[in-house]
Amino acid sequence: MSAPVIAIDAMGGDLGPRCIVPASIACLAEFPSLHLVLVGQAPLLQSLIASNPAVDSARLRIEHASEVIGMDERPAQALRGKPDASMRIALELVRSGRANACVSAGNSGALMALSRYLLKTLPGIDRPAMISAVPTARGLCHLLDLGANVDCSAEHLYQFAVMGAVAVEALGVANPRVALLNIGTEDIKGNQQVKLAASMLQQAPGLNYVGYIEGDGVYRGEADVVVCDGFVGNIFLKSSEGLATMIAGRAQTLFSESLTSRLIGRLASPLLKRLHAELAPETHNGASLLGLQGIVVKSHGSADQQGFRSALRLAFAEIRANLPQRLHGRLEDLLL
Known part of the structure:
Protein backbone atom coordinates (compact mmCIF):
# COMPACT_ATOMS: atom_id res chain seq x y z
CA MET A 1 0.00 0.00 0.00
CA SER A 2 1.28 3.49 -0.86
CA ALA A 3 1.70 6.08 1.87
CA PRO A 4 -1.72 7.01 3.32
CA VAL A 5 -2.83 10.61 2.73
CA ILE A 6 -5.48 12.48 4.73
CA ALA A 7 -6.95 15.74 3.43
CA ILE A 8 -7.89 18.07 6.30
CA ASP A 9 -10.41 20.88 6.21
CA ALA A 10 -8.08 23.15 8.18
CA MET A 11 -10.58 26.04 8.41
CA GLY A 12 -13.45 24.09 9.99
CA GLY A 13 -14.60 23.91 13.61
CA ASP A 14 -14.95 26.38 16.44
CA LEU A 15 -11.19 26.60 17.09
CA GLY A 16 -10.07 26.56 13.44
CA PRO A 17 -6.52 26.23 12.14
CA ARG A 18 -4.84 27.30 15.39
CA CYS A 19 -6.06 24.01 16.85
CA ILE A 20 -6.01 21.86 13.71
CA VAL A 21 -2.47 22.67 12.53
CA PRO A 22 -0.65 21.68 15.76
CA ALA A 23 -2.87 18.60 16.11
CA SER A 24 -1.93 17.58 12.56
CA ILE A 25 1.78 18.10 13.20
CA ALA A 26 1.56 15.96 16.34
CA CYS A 27 -0.20 13.22 14.37
CA LEU A 28 2.62 13.16 11.81
CA ALA A 29 5.05 12.46 14.65
CA GLU A 30 2.78 9.66 15.91
CA PHE A 31 2.45 7.91 12.51
CA PRO A 32 5.71 8.02 10.49
CA SER A 33 4.05 6.70 7.30
CA LEU A 34 1.24 9.26 7.27
CA HIS A 35 1.03 12.22 4.86
CA LEU A 36 -1.31 15.17 5.41
CA VAL A 37 -2.76 17.90 3.20
CA LEU A 38 -3.96 21.01 5.01
CA VAL A 39 -6.69 22.68 2.96
CA GLY A 40 -7.44 26.32 3.65
CA GLN A 41 -6.09 29.86 3.44
CA ALA A 42 -2.44 29.29 2.54
CA PRO A 43 -0.85 32.40 4.13
CA LEU A 44 -2.42 31.66 7.52
CA LEU A 45 -1.54 27.96 7.39
CA GLN A 46 2.03 28.68 6.31
CA SER A 47 2.53 31.08 9.23
CA LEU A 48 1.26 28.47 11.70
CA ILE A 49 3.48 25.75 10.26
CA ALA A 50 6.51 28.07 10.24
CA SER A 51 6.26 28.39 14.02
CA ASN A 52 7.11 24.68 14.27
CA PRO A 53 10.50 24.17 12.56
CA ALA A 54 10.50 20.41 13.28
CA VAL A 55 7.78 19.75 10.67
CA ASP A 56 8.64 17.24 7.94
CA SER A 57 7.71 19.30 4.88
CA ALA A 58 7.81 16.20 2.66
CA ARG A 59 4.81 14.80 4.56
CA LEU A 60 2.79 17.97 5.11
CA ARG A 61 1.63 20.22 2.31
CA ILE A 62 -0.90 22.99 1.86
CA GLU A 63 -3.72 23.16 -0.67
CA HIS A 64 -5.05 26.70 -0.95
CA ALA A 65 -8.79 27.32 -0.63
CA SER A 66 -10.07 30.89 -0.54
CA GLU A 67 -13.50 30.25 0.99
CA VAL A 68 -14.76 28.93 4.34
CA ILE A 69 -18.12 27.34 5.09
CA GLY A 70 -19.55 28.82 8.27
CA MET A 71 -20.86 26.61 11.06
CA ASP A 72 -24.34 28.14 10.65
CA GLU A 73 -24.59 28.04 6.85
CA ARG A 74 -27.33 26.01 5.21
CA PRO A 75 -26.10 22.87 3.39
CA ALA A 76 -27.72 23.99 0.12
CA GLN A 77 -25.83 27.28 0.26
CA ALA A 78 -22.55 25.48 0.88
CA LEU A 79 -23.26 23.04 -1.94
CA ARG A 80 -23.99 25.68 -4.58
CA GLY A 81 -22.42 28.90 -3.43
CA LYS A 82 -18.84 28.12 -2.37
CA PRO A 83 -16.91 26.16 -5.01
CA ASP A 84 -13.54 27.06 -3.44
CA ALA A 85 -14.42 26.22 0.18
CA SER A 86 -11.80 24.32 2.19
CA MET A 87 -14.26 21.53 2.99
CA ARG A 88 -15.15 21.02 -0.65
CA ILE A 89 -11.54 21.05 -1.86
CA ALA A 90 -10.60 18.47 0.79
CA LEU A 91 -13.40 16.18 -0.40
CA GLU A 92 -12.40 16.69 -4.03
CA LEU A 93 -8.91 15.46 -3.15
CA VAL A 94 -10.51 12.21 -1.99
CA ARG A 95 -12.69 11.96 -5.08
CA SER A 96 -9.69 12.43 -7.39
CA GLY A 97 -7.63 9.82 -5.53
CA ARG A 98 -5.03 12.32 -4.29
CA ALA A 99 -6.10 11.62 -0.71
CA ASN A 100 -7.42 8.48 0.98
CA ALA A 101 -9.62 10.25 3.52
CA CYS A 102 -11.03 13.61 4.56
CA VAL A 103 -11.32 14.93 8.12
CA SER A 104 -13.35 18.03 8.99
CA ALA A 105 -14.57 19.71 12.17
CA GLY A 106 -16.82 21.98 10.14
CA ASN A 107 -20.54 22.27 9.46
CA SER A 108 -22.07 18.76 9.75
CA GLY A 109 -24.92 19.36 7.33
CA ALA A 110 -22.61 20.83 4.70
CA LEU A 111 -20.15 17.96 5.10
CA MET A 112 -22.91 15.39 4.60
CA ALA A 113 -24.35 17.20 1.57
CA LEU A 114 -20.97 17.73 -0.11
CA SER A 115 -19.84 14.18 0.64
CA ARG A 116 -22.95 12.67 -0.92
CA TYR A 117 -22.66 14.94 -3.94
CA LEU A 118 -18.94 14.49 -4.58
CA LEU A 119 -18.22 10.93 -3.41
CA LYS A 120 -21.62 9.26 -3.91
CA THR A 121 -22.93 6.37 -1.86
CA LEU A 122 -21.97 2.72 -2.20
CA PRO A 123 -24.31 0.52 -4.31
CA GLY A 124 -27.37 -0.48 -2.29
CA ILE A 125 -27.00 2.32 0.26
CA ASP A 126 -29.62 5.07 0.25
CA GLY A 286 -14.55 11.38 15.39
CA ALA A 287 -17.64 10.09 13.61
CA SER A 288 -17.31 8.26 10.29
CA LEU A 289 -19.75 8.88 7.46
CA LEU A 290 -20.41 5.26 6.53
CA GLY A 291 -21.81 4.30 3.14
CA LEU A 292 -19.79 6.68 0.96
CA GLN A 293 -17.35 5.72 -1.78
CA GLY A 294 -14.56 7.21 0.28
CA ILE A 295 -13.54 7.81 3.90
CA VAL A 296 -14.91 10.92 5.60
CA VAL A 297 -14.55 11.58 9.34
CA LYS A 298 -16.43 14.34 11.15
CA SER A 299 -14.68 15.79 14.17
CA HIS A 300 -16.70 17.52 16.87
CA GLY A 301 -16.81 21.24 16.10
CA SER A 302 -15.50 22.17 19.55
CA ALA A 303 -12.74 19.53 19.61
CA ASP A 304 -9.40 20.61 21.07
CA GLN A 305 -6.02 19.38 19.81
CA GLN A 306 -6.35 16.02 21.54
CA GLY A 307 -9.85 15.55 20.17
CA PHE A 308 -8.87 16.40 16.60
CA ARG A 309 -5.94 13.97 16.81
CA SER A 310 -8.46 11.27 17.77
CA ALA A 311 -10.42 12.01 14.58
CA LEU A 312 -7.22 11.76 12.53
CA ARG A 313 -6.37 8.44 14.20
CA LEU A 314 -9.79 7.09 13.23
CA ALA A 315 -9.34 8.13 9.60
CA PHE A 316 -5.88 6.51 9.54
CA ALA A 317 -7.32 3.26 10.98
CA GLU A 318 -10.04 3.19 8.32
CA ILE A 319 -7.49 3.73 5.57
CA ARG A 320 -5.44 0.80 6.86
CA ALA A 321 -8.59 -1.33 7.08
CA ASN A 322 -9.49 -0.38 3.49
CA LEU A 323 -12.98 0.26 4.84
CA PRO A 324 -15.01 1.44 1.78
CA GLN A 325 -13.77 -1.50 -0.30
CA ARG A 326 -14.53 -3.97 2.49
CA LEU A 327 -17.99 -2.49 2.89
CA HIS A 328 -18.61 -2.76 -0.84
CA GLY A 329 -17.47 -6.38 -0.84
CA ARG A 330 -19.84 -7.41 1.95
CA LEU A 331 -22.92 -5.30 1.24
CA GLU A 332 -24.14 -7.43 -1.66
CA ASP A 333 -24.31 -10.48 0.59
CA LEU A 334 -26.10 -8.76 3.47
CA LEU A 335 -28.45 -6.24 1.88
CA LEU A 336 -31.96 -7.48 1.17
Whole structure:
Protein backbone atom coordinates (compact mmCIF):
# COMPACT_ATOMS: atom_id res chain seq x y z
CA MET A 1 0.00 0.00 0.00
CA SER A 2 1.28 3.49 -0.86
CA ALA A 3 1.70 6.08 1.87
CA PRO A 4 -1.72 7.01 3.32
CA VAL A 5 -2.83 10.61 2.73
CA ILE A 6 -5.48 12.48 4.73
CA ALA A 7 -6.95 15.74 3.43
CA ILE A 8 -7.89 18.07 6.30
CA ASP A 9 -10.41 20.88 6.21
CA ALA A 10 -8.08 23.15 8.18
CA MET A 11 -10.58 26.04 8.41
CA GLY A 12 -13.45 24.09 9.99
CA GLY A 13 -14.60 23.91 13.61
CA ASP A 14 -14.95 26.38 16.44
CA LEU A 15 -11.19 26.60 17.09
CA GLY A 16 -10.07 26.56 13.44
CA PRO A 17 -6.52 26.23 12.14
CA ARG A 18 -4.84 27.30 15.39
CA CYS A 19 -6.06 24.01 16.85
CA ILE A 20 -6.01 21.86 13.71
CA VAL A 21 -2.47 22.67 12.53
CA PRO A 22 -0.65 21.68 15.76
CA ALA A 23 -2.87 18.60 16.11
CA SER A 24 -1.93 17.58 12.56
CA ILE A 25 1.78 18.10 13.20
CA ALA A 26 1.56 15.96 16.34
CA CYS A 27 -0.20 13.22 14.37
CA LEU A 28 2.62 13.16 11.81
CA ALA A 29 5.05 12.46 14.65
CA GLU A 30 2.78 9.66 15.91
CA PHE A 31 2.45 7.91 12.51
CA PRO A 32 5.71 8.02 10.49
CA SER A 33 4.05 6.70 7.30
CA LEU A 34 1.24 9.26 7.27
CA HIS A 35 1.03 12.22 4.86
CA LEU A 36 -1.31 15.17 5.41
CA VAL A 37 -2.76 17.90 3.20
CA LEU A 38 -3.96 21.01 5.01
CA VAL A 39 -6.69 22.68 2.96
CA GLY A 40 -7.44 26.32 3.65
CA GLN A 41 -6.09 29.86 3.44
CA ALA A 42 -2.44 29.29 2.54
CA PRO A 43 -0.85 32.40 4.13
CA LEU A 44 -2.42 31.66 7.52
CA LEU A 45 -1.54 27.96 7.39
CA GLN A 46 2.03 28.68 6.31
CA SER A 47 2.53 31.08 9.23
CA LEU A 48 1.26 28.47 11.70
CA ILE A 49 3.48 25.75 10.26
CA ALA A 50 6.51 28.07 10.24
CA SER A 51 6.26 28.39 14.02
CA ASN A 52 7.11 24.68 14.27
CA PRO A 53 10.50 24.17 12.56
CA ALA A 54 10.50 20.41 13.28
CA VAL A 55 7.78 19.75 10.67
CA ASP A 56 8.64 17.24 7.94
CA SER A 57 7.71 19.30 4.88
CA ALA A 58 7.81 16.20 2.66
CA ARG A 59 4.81 14.80 4.56
CA LEU A 60 2.79 17.97 5.11
CA ARG A 61 1.63 20.22 2.31
CA ILE A 62 -0.90 22.99 1.86
CA GLU A 63 -3.72 23.16 -0.67
CA HIS A 64 -5.05 26.70 -0.95
CA ALA A 65 -8.79 27.32 -0.63
CA SER A 66 -10.07 30.89 -0.54
CA GLU A 67 -13.50 30.25 0.99
CA VAL A 68 -14.76 28.93 4.34
CA ILE A 69 -18.12 27.34 5.09
CA GLY A 70 -19.55 28.82 8.27
CA MET A 71 -20.86 26.61 11.06
CA ASP A 72 -24.34 28.14 10.65
CA GLU A 73 -24.59 28.04 6.85
CA ARG A 74 -27.33 26.01 5.21
CA PRO A 75 -26.10 22.87 3.39
CA ALA A 76 -27.72 23.99 0.12
CA GLN A 77 -25.83 27.28 0.26
CA ALA A 78 -22.55 25.48 0.88
CA LEU A 79 -23.26 23.04 -1.94
CA ARG A 80 -23.99 25.68 -4.58
CA GLY A 81 -22.42 28.90 -3.43
CA LYS A 82 -18.84 28.12 -2.37
CA PRO A 83 -16.91 26.16 -5.01
CA ASP A 84 -13.54 27.06 -3.44
CA ALA A 85 -14.42 26.22 0.18
CA SER A 86 -11.80 24.32 2.19
CA MET A 87 -14.26 21.53 2.99
CA ARG A 88 -15.15 21.02 -0.65
CA ILE A 89 -11.54 21.05 -1.86
CA ALA A 90 -10.60 18.47 0.79
CA LEU A 91 -13.40 16.18 -0.40
CA GLU A 92 -12.40 16.69 -4.03
CA LEU A 93 -8.91 15.46 -3.15
CA VAL A 94 -10.51 12.21 -1.99
CA ARG A 95 -12.69 11.96 -5.08
CA SER A 96 -9.69 12.43 -7.39
CA GLY A 97 -7.63 9.82 -5.53
CA ARG A 98 -5.03 12.32 -4.29
CA ALA A 99 -6.10 11.62 -0.71
CA ASN A 100 -7.42 8.48 0.98
CA ALA A 101 -9.62 10.25 3.52
CA CYS A 102 -11.03 13.61 4.56
CA VAL A 103 -11.32 14.93 8.12
CA SER A 104 -13.35 18.03 8.99
CA ALA A 105 -14.57 19.71 12.17
CA GLY A 106 -16.82 21.98 10.14
CA ASN A 107 -20.54 22.27 9.46
CA SER A 108 -22.07 18.76 9.75
CA GLY A 109 -24.92 19.36 7.33
CA ALA A 110 -22.61 20.83 4.70
CA LEU A 111 -20.15 17.96 5.10
CA MET A 112 -22.91 15.39 4.60
CA ALA A 113 -24.35 17.20 1.57
CA LEU A 114 -20.97 17.73 -0.11
CA SER A 115 -19.84 14.18 0.64
CA ARG A 116 -22.95 12.67 -0.92
CA TYR A 117 -22.66 14.94 -3.94
CA LEU A 118 -18.94 14.49 -4.58
CA LEU A 119 -18.22 10.93 -3.41
CA LYS A 120 -21.62 9.26 -3.91
CA THR A 121 -22.93 6.37 -1.86
CA LEU A 122 -21.97 2.72 -2.20
CA PRO A 123 -24.31 0.52 -4.31
CA GLY A 124 -27.37 -0.48 -2.29
CA ILE A 125 -27.00 2.32 0.26
CA ASP A 126 -29.62 5.07 0.25
CA ARG A 127 -28.07 7.35 2.87
CA PRO A 128 -24.73 7.59 4.65
CA ALA A 129 -24.82 7.33 8.44
CA MET A 130 -22.58 8.78 11.14
CA ILE A 131 -21.00 6.21 13.43
CA SER A 132 -18.82 6.71 16.50
CA ALA A 133 -17.60 4.74 19.50
CA VAL A 134 -18.75 5.22 23.09
CA PRO A 135 -17.01 3.64 26.10
CA THR A 136 -18.82 0.82 27.93
CA ALA A 137 -18.15 -1.56 30.82
CA ARG A 138 -16.72 -4.08 28.33
CA GLY A 139 -14.81 -1.78 25.98
CA LEU A 140 -16.42 0.14 23.14
CA CYS A 141 -19.81 0.20 21.47
CA HIS A 142 -20.33 1.79 18.05
CA LEU A 143 -23.50 3.83 17.69
CA LEU A 144 -25.20 4.95 14.48
CA ASP A 145 -26.81 7.14 13.20
CA LEU A 146 -25.61 10.17 15.16
CA GLY A 147 -27.48 12.95 13.40
CA ALA A 148 -27.09 12.63 9.65
CA ASN A 149 -30.61 11.21 9.17
CA VAL A 150 -33.32 12.50 11.48
CA ASP A 151 -36.18 10.58 9.85
CA CYS A 152 -35.42 6.95 8.98
CA SER A 153 -37.39 4.12 7.45
CA ALA A 154 -37.01 0.49 8.50
CA GLU A 155 -34.90 -0.09 5.38
CA HIS A 156 -32.54 2.72 6.40
CA LEU A 157 -32.14 1.25 9.89
CA TYR A 158 -31.43 -2.13 8.32
CA GLN A 159 -28.76 -0.63 6.07
CA PHE A 160 -27.19 1.16 9.05
CA ALA A 161 -27.01 -2.15 10.94
CA VAL A 162 -25.31 -3.89 8.03
CA MET A 163 -22.80 -1.08 7.52
CA GLY A 164 -22.08 -0.82 11.23
CA ALA A 165 -21.46 -4.55 11.57
CA VAL A 166 -19.08 -4.64 8.60
CA ALA A 167 -17.21 -1.52 9.74
CA VAL A 168 -16.72 -2.74 13.31
CA GLU A 169 -15.61 -6.15 12.06
CA ALA A 170 -13.07 -4.45 9.78
CA LEU A 171 -11.73 -2.55 12.79
CA GLY A 172 -11.06 -5.80 14.68
CA VAL A 173 -14.27 -7.03 16.38
CA ALA A 174 -15.12 -10.61 15.39
CA ASN A 175 -18.81 -11.37 14.76
CA PRO A 176 -20.05 -8.08 16.29
CA ARG A 177 -23.33 -8.12 18.22
CA VAL A 178 -25.88 -5.80 16.60
CA ALA A 179 -28.85 -4.32 18.47
CA LEU A 180 -31.63 -1.79 17.88
CA LEU A 181 -31.93 1.00 20.44
CA ASN A 182 -35.45 0.95 21.84
CA ILE A 183 -37.57 1.97 24.84
CA GLY A 184 -37.69 -1.66 26.01
CA THR A 185 -36.39 -5.11 25.14
CA GLU A 186 -39.81 -6.72 24.65
CA ASP A 187 -41.00 -7.44 21.11
CA ILE A 188 -44.10 -5.27 21.56
CA LYS A 189 -42.08 -2.13 22.38
CA GLY A 190 -41.07 0.58 19.90
CA ASN A 191 -42.53 2.40 16.93
CA GLN A 192 -43.50 0.76 13.67
CA GLN A 193 -40.22 1.49 11.89
CA VAL A 194 -38.16 -0.10 14.67
CA LYS A 195 -40.41 -3.19 14.70
CA LEU A 196 -40.12 -3.57 10.91
CA ALA A 197 -36.35 -3.14 11.08
CA ALA A 198 -36.17 -5.82 13.79
CA SER A 199 -38.09 -8.23 11.57
CA MET A 200 -35.70 -7.58 8.69
CA LEU A 201 -32.59 -7.98 10.86
CA GLN A 202 -33.81 -11.29 12.26
CA GLN A 203 -33.73 -12.66 8.71
CA ALA A 204 -30.37 -11.15 7.72
CA PRO A 205 -27.87 -13.86 6.73
CA GLY A 206 -24.55 -13.75 8.59
CA LEU A 207 -25.56 -10.87 10.87
CA ASN A 208 -25.31 -11.39 14.63
CA TYR A 209 -28.50 -9.55 15.57
CA VAL A 210 -29.19 -9.76 19.32
CA GLY A 211 -32.48 -7.83 19.51
CA TYR A 212 -33.52 -4.61 21.24
CA ILE A 213 -31.31 -2.73 23.69
CA GLU A 214 -32.11 0.09 26.12
CA GLY A 215 -29.84 3.03 26.86
CA ASP A 216 -28.41 1.53 30.04
CA GLY A 217 -27.65 -1.70 28.16
CA VAL A 218 -25.38 0.25 25.84
CA TYR A 219 -23.12 1.18 28.77
CA ARG A 220 -23.20 -2.36 30.15
CA GLY A 221 -21.63 -3.46 26.87
CA GLU A 222 -24.51 -5.67 25.74
CA ALA A 223 -23.83 -4.95 22.04
CA ASP A 224 -20.96 -3.94 19.77
CA VAL A 225 -23.13 -2.03 17.29
CA VAL A 226 -26.27 -0.11 18.29
CA VAL A 227 -28.61 1.28 15.63
CA CYS A 228 -31.11 4.14 15.84
CA ASP A 229 -32.28 7.13 13.82
CA GLY A 230 -30.16 10.27 13.82
CA PHE A 231 -32.52 12.24 16.05
CA VAL A 232 -32.28 9.73 18.90
CA GLY A 233 -28.59 9.00 18.30
CA ASN A 234 -27.50 12.62 18.42
CA ILE A 235 -29.38 13.27 21.67
CA PHE A 236 -27.97 10.07 23.20
CA LEU A 237 -24.40 11.00 22.27
CA LYS A 238 -24.59 14.64 23.38
CA SER A 239 -26.25 13.62 26.66
CA SER A 240 -23.48 11.08 27.27
CA GLU A 241 -20.77 13.65 26.58
CA GLY A 242 -22.45 16.16 28.87
CA LEU A 243 -22.77 13.59 31.66
CA ALA A 244 -19.10 12.58 31.39
CA THR A 245 -18.02 16.23 31.54
CA MET A 246 -20.31 16.94 34.50
CA ILE A 247 -19.00 13.94 36.48
CA ALA A 248 -15.40 14.97 35.83
CA GLY A 249 -16.16 18.51 36.98
CA ARG A 250 -17.97 17.35 40.11
CA ALA A 251 -15.10 15.01 41.03
CA GLN A 252 -12.60 17.86 40.66
CA THR A 253 -14.74 20.09 42.90
CA LEU A 254 -15.19 17.41 45.56
CA PHE A 255 -11.45 16.72 45.74
CA SER A 256 -10.69 20.41 46.33
CA GLU A 257 -13.24 21.26 49.04
CA SER A 258 -10.99 20.66 52.08
CA LEU A 259 -7.46 19.73 53.06
CA THR A 260 -8.51 16.10 53.62
CA SER A 261 -10.24 15.85 50.26
CA ARG A 262 -7.24 17.44 48.53
CA LEU A 263 -4.93 14.84 50.10
CA ILE A 264 -7.26 12.03 49.04
CA GLY A 265 -7.47 13.56 45.57
CA ARG A 266 -3.70 13.65 45.30
CA LEU A 267 -3.48 9.96 46.22
CA ALA A 268 -6.22 9.09 43.75
CA SER A 269 -4.81 11.30 40.99
CA PRO A 270 -3.23 8.49 38.88
CA LEU A 271 -6.48 6.52 38.85
CA LEU A 272 -8.55 9.62 38.11
CA LYS A 273 -6.28 10.52 35.19
CA ARG A 274 -6.61 7.01 33.80
CA LEU A 275 -10.39 7.11 34.17
CA HIS A 276 -10.53 10.51 32.47
CA ALA A 277 -8.40 9.22 29.59
CA GLU A 278 -10.79 6.30 29.08
CA LEU A 279 -14.06 8.22 29.34
CA ALA A 280 -13.29 11.76 28.11
CA PRO A 281 -15.28 12.70 24.98
CA GLU A 282 -12.13 13.93 23.21
CA THR A 283 -10.62 10.44 23.49
CA HIS A 284 -13.41 9.06 21.31
CA ASN A 285 -13.86 12.08 19.05
CA GLY A 286 -14.55 11.38 15.39
CA ALA A 287 -17.64 10.09 13.61
CA SER A 288 -17.31 8.26 10.29
CA LEU A 289 -19.75 8.88 7.46
CA LEU A 290 -20.41 5.26 6.53
CA GLY A 291 -21.81 4.30 3.14
CA LEU A 292 -19.79 6.68 0.96
CA GLN A 293 -17.35 5.72 -1.78
CA GLY A 294 -14.56 7.21 0.28
CA ILE A 295 -13.54 7.81 3.90
CA VAL A 296 -14.91 10.92 5.60
CA VAL A 297 -14.55 11.58 9.34
CA LYS A 298 -16.43 14.34 11.15
CA SER A 299 -14.68 15.79 14.17
CA HIS A 300 -16.70 17.52 16.87
CA GLY A 301 -16.81 21.24 16.10
CA SER A 302 -15.50 22.17 19.55
CA ALA A 303 -12.74 19.53 19.61
CA ASP A 304 -9.40 20.61 21.07
CA GLN A 305 -6.02 19.38 19.81
CA GLN A 306 -6.35 16.02 21.54
CA GLY A 307 -9.85 15.55 20.17
CA PHE A 308 -8.87 16.40 16.60
CA ARG A 309 -5.94 13.97 16.81
CA SER A 310 -8.46 11.27 17.77
CA ALA A 311 -10.42 12.01 14.58
CA LEU A 312 -7.22 11.76 12.53
CA ARG A 313 -6.37 8.44 14.20
CA LEU A 314 -9.79 7.09 13.23
CA ALA A 315 -9.34 8.13 9.60
CA PHE A 316 -5.88 6.51 9.54
CA ALA A 317 -7.32 3.26 10.98
CA GLU A 318 -10.04 3.19 8.32
CA ILE A 319 -7.49 3.73 5.57
CA ARG A 320 -5.44 0.80 6.86
CA ALA A 321 -8.59 -1.33 7.08
CA ASN A 322 -9.49 -0.38 3.49
CA LEU A 323 -12.98 0.26 4.84
CA PRO A 324 -15.01 1.44 1.78
CA GLN A 325 -13.77 -1.50 -0.30
CA ARG A 326 -14.53 -3.97 2.49
CA LEU A 327 -17.99 -2.49 2.89
CA HIS A 328 -18.61 -2.76 -0.84
CA GLY A 329 -17.47 -6.38 -0.84
CA ARG A 330 -19.84 -7.41 1.95
CA LEU A 331 -22.92 -5.30 1.24
CA GLU A 332 -24.14 -7.43 -1.66
CA ASP A 333 -24.31 -10.48 0.59
CA LEU A 334 -26.10 -8.76 3.47
CA LEU A 335 -28.45 -6.24 1.88
CA LEU A 336 -31.96 -7.48 1.17
